[in-house]
Amino acid sequence: MSSYDLYLISPYLAVAGTGLLVVLLDLVFRRKGLLAGVALAGLALGLLLTAVQARDSLGLGGGSGLPNLAIGPGLLAASLAVDRFALFFNVLVLAAAGIVILASVDYLERMRGNHGEFLALLLFSATGMMLLSAAAELITIYIALELTTLPLAALAALLMDRNSSEAGLKYLIVGAISSALMLYGMALLFGFAGTTSVEGIAAALLAPAQQPVPFGSYAVLAAVALLLAGFGFKIAAVPFQMWVPDVYQGAPAPVAAFLSVASKAAGFAVLLRVFYTGFGDFDWHWGALAAGLAAASMTVGNLVAMSQTNIRRLLGYSTIAHAGYILIGVAAVAGTSASQASPGSLTTAGPSSVLFYLAAYVAANLTAFVAVIAISSRIASDRISDYAGLVQRSPFLAAALALALAALIGIPPTSLFIAKLYVFSAAVHSGLAWLALVGVINSVVSAYYYIKVIRVMFLEPPAAQERIHISPTVWAALALVVAATLWMGIAPAAMLGVAEGAVRALSGVAR
Amino acid sequence: MLENYFRQYGLAAIFLLVAFLVPVGMLAGSWVFSRLGVRPAKPSPVKDAPYECGMEPIGGPWNRFNFRYYAYALLFVIFGVEVVFLYPWAVRFIQMELFALIEMAIFILVLAAAWAYAWRKGDLEWR
Numbered sequence: 001m002s003s004y005d006l007y008l009i010s011p012y013l014a015v016a017g018t019g020l021l022v023v024l025l026d027l028v029f030r031r032k033g034l035l036a037g038v039a040l041a042g043l044a045l046g047l048l049l050t051a052v053q054a055r056d057s058l059g060l061g062g063g064s065g066l067p068n069l070a071i072g073p074g075l076l077a078a079s080l081a082v083d084r085f086a087l088f089f090n091v092l093v094l095a096a097a098g099i100v101i102l103a104s105v106d107y108l109e110r111m112r113g114n115h116g117e118f119l120a121l122l123l124f125s126a127t128g129m130m131l132l133s134a135a136a137e138l139i140t141i142y143i144a145l146e147l148t149t150l151p152l153a154a155l156a157a158l159l160m161d162r163n164s165s166e167a168g169l170k171y172l173i174v175g176a177i178s179s180a181l182m183l184y185g186m187a188l189l190f191g192f193a194g195t196t197s198v199e200g201i202a203a204a205l206l207a208p209a210q211q212p213v214p215f216g217s218y219a220v221l222a223a224v225a226l227l228l229a230g231f232g233f234k235i236a237a238v239p240f241q242m243w244v245p246d247v248y249q250g251a252p253a254p255v256a257a258f259l260s261v262a263s264k265a266a267g268f269a270v271l272l273r274v275f276y277t278g279f280g281d282f283d284w285h286w287g288a289l290a291a292g293l294a295a296a297s298m299t300v301g302n303l304v305a306m307s308q309t310n311i312r313r314l315l316g317y318s319t320i321a322h323a324g325y326i327l328i329g330v331a332a333v334a335g336t337s338a339s340q341a342s343p344g345s346l347t348t349a350g351p352s353s354v355l356f357y358l359a360a361y362v363a364a365n366l367t368a369f370v371a372v373i374a375i376s377s378r379i380a381s382d383r384i385s386d387y388a389g390l391v392q393r394s395p396f397l398a399a400a401l402a403l404a405l406a407a408l409i410g411i412p413p414t415s416l417f418i419a420k421l422y423v424f425s426a427a428v429h430s431g432l433a434w435l436a437l438v439g440v441i442n443s444v445v446s447a448y449y450y451i452k453v454i455r456v457m458f459l460e461p462p463a464a465q466e467r468i469h470i471s472p473t474v475w476a477a478l479a480l481v482v483a484a485t486l487w488m489g490i491a492p493a494a495m496l497g498v499a500e501g502a503v504r505a506l507s508g509v510a511r
Numbered sequence: 512m513l514e515n516y517f518r519q520y521g522l523a524a525i526f527l528l529v530a531f532l533v534p535v536g537m538l539a540g541s542w543v544f545s546r547l548g549v550r551p552a553k554p555s556p557v558k559d560a561p562y563e564c565g566m567e568p569i570g571g572p573w574n575r576f577n578f579r580y581y582a583y584a585l586l587f588v589i590f591g592v593e594v595v596f597l598y599p600w601a602v603r604f605i606q607m608e609l610f611a612l613i614e615m616a617i618f619i620l621v622l623a624a625a626w627a628y629a630w631r632k633g634d635l636e637w638r
Contacts, residue, residue, distance in 0.1 A: 020624055027631040 008053070008069055008082045011046040011090055012127055018042020019123035026116025036101055036108070039119040043098045043126070050090040057084050078197050081136035081273075083505035088355060088498065089133030089269045096262040096362055097126040102477035103370040104254035106470065107377040111252070114158055121151040121158075122258065129262050133269035136277075138186045138196040141270055142179070145234070148266060149175040152259060156251035167250030174233060174243040182230025188223035198278040205279065224279060224286050228293070231274075234267030237323045238296040245308075248316035253376050256312060257369035260319045261362040268326060268358055272351055275330070276506050291331035291435050297324030298442040306449045311372055312382045314449060315365070318408060321446060322361055325423060328435050329354035332426040348503045349426040355499035356492070357423050360407075360415030363484035367404035370478050371397055378468045384453055389462025397468060398457045400478050405450040407485050410443050415488030422496070582634040586626070593622050 006013075021042070022035055029035060057069055069082045080086075101119065108115050128147030135141040153175060157168025190196055193204035205220065232240035248256040279286060301321030308314040332350030374397060375390070376382055391398040407414035420443060424436040488495050544550040561568060600615055629635065 020621065023628055024624055027627060 005076055009076070009080065011049045011053070011094075012130055014049055015042055015046045015094070015123050015130065016127040018045070019120045019127065022116055022120040022123065026120070032108075032113065032115040033105075035115050035119050036105060039101055039123060040098060042123060043094050043101070046130075047091065047094045047098075050087055050094065053082065054084070054087050054091075057087060079137045079140040080131070080134045082134055084502045085269070085273065085505045086130075086134035088502035089265060090130050092265050092359060092362055093126050093129045093133070093262045096258065096265070096366060097122060099366050099370065099477045099481055100254050100258045100262075102473050102480075103257070103373045104252075105473045107252065107254055107373050110377065111158060112160070118155065118158055118252075118254075121155045122255075125151040125155070125258070126262065129266035129269075132266045133273070135270065136198050136273065138190065138198070141274070142183065142186065145179065145182070145270070148234075148263065149179070152255070152263065155255040155258075156247055158255065159250075159252050163250035164252065165250075167247040170243050171247050171251075178230045178233030178240070181226050181233075185223040185226030185230060188219050188226070192219050192223065198274055201278045202280065224275075225289065227274060228271075228286065228289060231267055231271045232293065235264050235271065235323045235326070236320050237293045237327060238300045238320060241297070241300070241320045241323075244320055245313045245316040248312045248319075249310055249382070253312070253369070253373040253382075256316075257366060257373060260315065260369065261365050264319065264323065265358045265362060268330075268354060271330065272354060273506060276351055280506075287331050287430075290327050291432060294324045294327035294331055294435060295438050297321065297327060298439060299324075302442050302446045302449075305446070308449070309384055310382050311384050311387065311453065314384065314453070315368060315372070318446070318450075319365065321442065322365070322408070324442070325420060325439055326354055326357050326361070328427050328432070328439055329357060329423045331432055331435060332423075332430040348500055349422075349429055351506065352496070352499040352503040353419070353422040353426040355502055356488075356496055357416075357419040359495055359499065360419040360485070360488050363481050363488060364404050364407035364414065364416050367400055367478070367481040367485055368408065370474065370481060371401040371404065374470045374474050374478070375468060378470070379464075384456055386463055387453065387457050388460035390457040390468075392462050393464070393466070394468040394470070397470070397478075400482055402454045402457065403482060403485065405454055407489070409447045409450050413486065413489050415485045415492070417489055418492040418496075419488075579637065582629070586629055586634070589622055589625055593619065 018039060018041070022039055025038060026032070026035060053069060101122065104118075108118065111118055125148055128144050128149075128151070131144035132141065132148055135144045149171075153168050153172040155168075156171045157165050186196070189201055193201040195201060195204065229240060233243075236244045247259065251259070275286060275290075298321050301317045301319075301324060305314055305317035305321065308317060329350050332353065372382070375387070375394075379386060390401070403414065407416045410417045410420045420439070424439055427433070427436040427439070541550060545552060596618065597615070600611065604611060
């Protein structure tokens with residue numbers, strides 16, 4: 001391992017090392033408030049190192065710039081791809097983790113002194129997510145996935161009451177099942193291709209079959225379905241969504257926030273890399289599979305969300321619906337690469353719309369969750385009816401939550417309007433007009449339950465008169481995500497360019 | 512290629528067959544020998560005990576354990592895993608130079624952090 005390799009994995013080392021440091025400092029510090037500062041410093045260091053790598057990747061610091069900063073020969077060579085795609089998700093995950101930590105300062109009082117555990121597990125999980133977006137080999141993907149999932153299961157149970165324990169156990173068991181499905185798919189793929197590297201699998205699928213492989217294409221078809229099922233649990237797509245509402249309701253609110261954005265983003269990262277790089281040029285009709293999952297997720301998520309009375313369950317079903325919208329972009333990936341004759345912007349429209357949607361969704365959903373964390377750490381209730389008259393108790397909080405819900409509907413000056421537009425147009429361009437239509441209808445349907453919450457907040461008389469006070473750090477977190485939501489909605493060009501550039505690093509597109 | 516593939520399954524099938532036949536053969540042999548009078552049937556309480564050596568078991572097998580053993584089991588896993596990794600590392604150490612030494616030092620430090628955490632949080636005390 002050379003020092004250049006160390007530089008390439010330095011963001012992961014920084015975040016994981018900070019996690020370890022937090023565990024140790026927790027043992028000696030009396031004032032637990034300092035731990036959050038240490039964790040934030042670690043995330044900032046990771047962000048800084050990622051920025052330096054991005055500069056190198058773009059060639060801004062001299063040199064020509066490379067889309068993929070290749071790791072030298074050795075143990076890591078085949079397992080990690082530190083490319084612009086991975087860097088994009090590094091920033092997304094680190095930013096989400098930072099916002100969640102900022103927003104949970106008040107909430108941590110309910111953790112009964114488990115500050116160190118909360119922060120360390122969050123950092124370990126973030127490391128796993130970053131590695132997941134860079135993993136270019138099946139075994140690395142599996143390890144990164146476990147590193148993501150196991151701390152999240154412990155985090156979900158951290159409140160140690162009945163609901164929280166249930167959430168943790170459900171997440172653990174569902175995670176184990178999805179890992180098992182995915183491992184079986186990986187085994188079948190390895191049996192077919194004889195390699196665990198995603199690029200190698202792509203080459204093996206493209207090569208004309210020199211030797212007959214038993215059950216040939218059917219084995220790959222089963223592997224694709226099993227992998228999609230395994231990733232489906234992580235991104236919470238129907239029919240693998242059953243854990244979402246219970247975990248979102250029972251887990252500590254900051255953990256639910258982190259689960260809903262970072263975990264989903266990392267799941268889509270690995271999904272895109274495996275399916276686009278591995279199966280991209282290969283016509284296995286997995287695009288139709290993704291389209292089916294997308295339609296089912298949108299419809300089920302939105303229909304069930306309507307009858308919810310708990311804000312966190314509502315947001316849980318809303319994330320299922322949004323997994324569906326994002327899967328439209330994934331389905332468009334398949335459509336574009338199947339028709340290879342059309343080069344240019346069309347080939348990257350699907351995956352780059354997924355990346356832009358994820359960035360927009362992370363900002364908007366975090367806005368909603370930061371507001372929910374702030375409210376629930378003060379009034380200790382998640383019932384929507386307890387949000388009545390929120391505008392009189394905390395006007396800015398109510399306004400921010402209303403903005404987030406408007407963004408989740410997809411109303412123009414916000415990020416998700418552009419994102420939905422982009423995803424739907426990618427679908428239409430790759431011949432999936434029906435799917436775009438389902439998406440549009442679902443967006444309209446979803447307005448019902450989002451606006452219901454806004455109506456309760458603004459029009460109903462408040463249940464109590466006392467004002468809701470929030471720490472300055474939570475205000476800072478809220479301001480950051482609101483600014484990001486509006487920025488991506490008003491001036492989307494910059495983020496669209498970044499998403500486009502990140503997707504070009506995936507080898508399936510470059511071909 | 513294809514023949515080779517199915518030959519692998521054939522080998523697995525042979526292993527399965529052997530694994531099935533060995534215990535069945537033992538039981539059947541025992542029965543045949545008892546029929547021939549080679550093995551006299553003389554049951555005694557000692558022979559009926561679950562283990563012929565070691566402690567006399569106390570209580571039934573479905574007894575509940577004290578939950579506090581759980582923490583000890585976890586701590587045991589920490590050191591168990593450490594040894595599992597240390598042993599092959601020690602065998603191949605000569606070929607791997609300084610890099611392996613640093614790598615293992617980091618590994619042991621991480622484990623030591625976990626152990627320090629358990630110690631400080633009072634998991635080593637019997638409460």
